[in-house]
Amino acid sequence: MLTQLEQAEITDPGLPAGYTLHGATLDDLPEAVEVFNAVSRQIIGRDEFTVENYREEWEIPVLNLPEYVKVVRAANGQLIGCVEVWDLYEPHTRLNTWIKVHPDHQGRGLEAALLRFAEDKARRSALPRAPRGARVSLLGWVNHRETVTNDAYAAAGFQLVRNSYHMRIDLTEAPPAPVWPDGITLRPFVPERDLEAVTWVDREAFRDHWGFVERPFEADVQMLRHWMKSAKFDPALWLVAVDGERIAGVSLNRAEADEDPDMGWIGSLGVLREYRHRGLATALLHQSFGDFYRRGKQAVGLGVDAYNLTGALRLYERVGMRVAHKYNTYEKELRPGVELSTQKLRNE
Template identity: 40%
Template structure:
């Protein structure tokens, strides 16, 4: 690699032995960025164990002479057709301004460019990154490197000052937890179909999607199938919600990972019923609040749904893209008529 590292530092891909030092780096970085004490240990341990993520080729860290990590970057390219690559990088606040951020960004962009050949001929390929909306140093850094602000996201939450409202389920629909691996597959199919209408979604074969999610489930220590709910219309899955009983930064908060409704069952109140089902389940586990992440400009109106359910915006995020190759956009940008 021809990218020059600042003096007095070394760089190498991480290994599993680096997990806890990188977790410590993440904690320092997040306290600097937003004042939140986020562990990231379980999330990193899970992600580093995925079959589709290679620590040797998809990560790079910068270390001091004492072998302490002060910078870390990872590159994700896990979905066909390989047109939307994702990067994430952090630098220890006490080591900012020394060229470490530039080194990591150069590595990330060079690494991403190595995968352009995987994309279909003539397709546009981008590298995406995000940051909190108030983190001006990172915003300026990305903008100065040619990244373009393309979307906004929210972390929303609800506080259970009283028991959450019981769901009002549309007539003919039954919502219940999944019972077995077969129903797990059904839940993931409903998720797959519902999120084809998500901004930036790229259609891929369901079997590839399913196998990737099986790997995620296998490696996620806090996965709990009893918090997976499917809405059934007879033998058809109309929607689902997948939830976790914990988050990295708040032990009192449950996490609504996903709420989705398939097209034929939308605009009937099912999304709200699924969300309220999740709230009730998390509350029954002793959680005093629940959170989720959402596209601020959701094509299906998810933000408005969450606000109706009593949620409010806790933090906001900015999404940026760097065009690696111009061409035809393959990801979803809007909804065609459903009539």
């Protein structure tokens, strides 16, 4: 049964005259991707998205697309904006939103309206389900060059709490061969054998990542299974470093970056605590660079928290990576309480 809070969900967040809000469907995807790319061309001069790649986001199994993703149409029927609210799994304490407005329609109040919808949706989705006494917050992630959107987050009461980077290395020559720590070897990723173990290692490694919130293990397995259905998934690019039979670290790579088919992408690099500071992460990076180089890729990219708690940013700089794009992370508290996400390193 729906709660009174859920039943009262707003259907009009105060859009400017002539604009209407609609639940998204997969049929909207080509028009939505064109809006996303129009913004990308505005700020970095080129497209970053394809319909095929973004379909993977909108087809996540537990996403109720028309309820949590809305599109905005102008009076002539053109799709000119989109807002997404992500609240897929327990404990429902740390939600995310993402908004895009076509450059021709920016600065008319649409950004503020979409953030009002996102906050309202987040409150109605999370507050009835989050653990009693837990802090609940809504976060947004924006390229620092999106001036209008950044201003809209600030005006809506969001606080700038973090920065993150997309980093890259250009493969102008063969990268160094990996030097594996004593006792560590590389073995092939076999989905039927390794999926749950790799999920566990990736999850444990990222407990030390700012903002990590533990969710049901089955949810993490489900998400990795979903990404394995991607056309960019190649098990040969999922690196599994083992100490005997125990997995010590992983690098889950994708055949190409969303923003550039000539760039390989390191989706998740994780090393268990007891294997850190021994050169394993460096070896995984060099192995990844070499794999992409041999496939003819011109560059390799990844994403990183600018203030990463485990020193990942310094590691990436040491192996020759540089910042390509900077993003701002905004947060708005929806309910005060005990923070369940990682904010600092646990005691060794």
